[in-house]
Amino acid sequence: MNGFHWDWAFMWEVFPIILSAAKVTLLATLLGSIFAIVMGLVFALLRRNSSKTIRLSVYWVVEFIRSTPLLVQIFFLYYVMPEFGISMSPLVTGVFALGLHYGAYLSEVFRSGIDGIEKGQWEAARALNLSKLDTYKDIVLPQAIRPMIPATGNYIIAMFKETPQLSAITLLEMLQMAKIIGSENFRYLEPFTLVGVMYLVFSLLAAFGIHQLERRFPKEGFSLK
Amino acid sequence: MEFGEIVSVLLQGAVVTIEIVAMALPLAIIMAFSFGLIRLYASAPFKQIAIFYIEFFRGTSALIQLYWIYFVLPFFGITIDAMTAAVVALGLNIGAYGTEVVRGAIQSVPKGQFEASIALNFTATQRLWRIIMPQALVNMIPPFGNLAIELVKATSLVSLITIGDLTFKAKSLADTTLQVGEIFGVVLVLYFVMAQCLMFFIKRLEKRLSKGLGRGGIHS
């Protein structure tokens, strides 16, 4: 195995295959983020519920999800859910696992974002007799979103970097593809390095994009139509 | 398989998980301090090296780093066993995040402390270790605690390079016994307990340290 040198020809052969697998990675990240944002909001709002039992149990659920490994959660969904008659494809399992895991993290971001709205705004909304829904929709969220952007973005990038774990349930994303190519050709150097570079490039791009988004977001908030 | 047997096999795996944490955590802390300080105080070329290390390990994924070290390094004639690969990969990965903790904590020490230590003519080394660092350490404990929990969680990845940690044991038990519900349930609880224990110690450490540093020191 004379793998001391970098084989450009092999790399160019592998590159398009890895690139096509990147679509799966990005799809899992995209769907996972949407689900995570929804779950994060649900958790955050439940943490503000008037019932103490609900607040406390959601706190422990979030704490539990956050302090156990994503990989085990992926296995749990993939192997245990079918016992309850719920069989999901690797992609769907991955999206649920990523969404739940990062939803738990995002709920803290959303919670502190909502807590960051000054008391006077809630009082003004109440004085204007706005409904709870309208208060959130028209008063709270438009002001809370901008300060939430950087942390939310960072968690989504973190989620993206954890998608390789979905290879453990045979999802054909970048890393799994690289592993297959590597074992078929007895050469791991190029495929693994390529995947690493892809992650580096994508995360740097995403970090830049989040920065732009935050910069262009109106400071005074916006109104939802 | 009896529930008790399952638990005892899983506990063996948990011991391996704890071993990995116990070895990777010191490595991560050493990396965090050395590269955090280089990033802050060293001259330009060293700073560039530190930035490269930090960006590389934070920009790519932990699992890829683990695979790279385990599968690719042998091609360069560097063969390392799975355990070493695991400790090195996780230590370097968490360490890269730790550099930012060290940097942030040092920068959060008020500028006046630095100025007072110049006015009293301390040398640069004395300023850092006697004045700035003791105050920065208190600020580092909570974020380092979170990183330690991230490390515990990340150890589950080593199961993918055939190390018999908690996750690996769970996966192989699940494959053979098909009692997946119990197995993965117990595993999740074990990880949760480990994280909570760690959190408990960190809270105590933080309390003690901030007490030793002047009754709540800089927080008041």
Next chain:
Amino acid sequence: MSTPIIEFKNVKKCFGETVIFSDFNFKVEENEIVSIIGPSGSGKSTLLRILMTLEGIDGGYINIAGESLWHMLWQGQYVPANNKHLHKMRNHLGMVFQHFNLFPHMTVKRNITEAPMRVKGISREEAEASAERLLQLVGLADKADSYPNDLSGGQKQRVGIARALAMKPSILLLDEITSALDPELVDEVLDVIRNLVKEESFTMLLVTHEMYFAREISDRVCFFDKGAIVEEGKPEAIFTQPQEERTKAFLNAYLGQ
């Protein structure tokens, strides 16, 4: 006349685009007490911070006891000072800060003994004996084992003074040492300085907004505005018969009410 202990020659200092000093000249004689008064943002504190080597200069020379502060002789030429030179020069100087800057992780006693022990290599016994004397002087003998955060602002500042004195500087710089204090705590700090100058002779440079104190303690008062000395002289002269319009306006605004 002997060599002045502090001498600024054509000093230039900028912060980015903002020019603080364009061509600043200033002298202080040994054992002279000089108060610097003037509106905020006029460069008063910068003057002290440059002397304490917390800020560099962009041109000119500063001499301390006849030796250049920011430059050193190297192969017959004056070159920018290195750390070793600055370390040596700082031995002349001590500073008390507006916001005290006590080390929160050390007891009052260690705040005072740390630098003499580590920087000057004085033995622990000697450093602690000297700290006790200094704490007596500032009236805090019973607080030696307290932590700074357990003290009031006035007490903190008295520790700050003791800490600076422990290094036995020949020049003491006081940077608005009572500005961060509640009015009722100002006098306990100023009394410490009053007693100090009665007992020993010091070269002292103080930036202050306490006009009565400046008048009472100084040998010379300098009115500073826009990075230059507009007017200087004996305190009596400055406070009773200011010559310049800007000085009059400033003093009226301060003492008028």
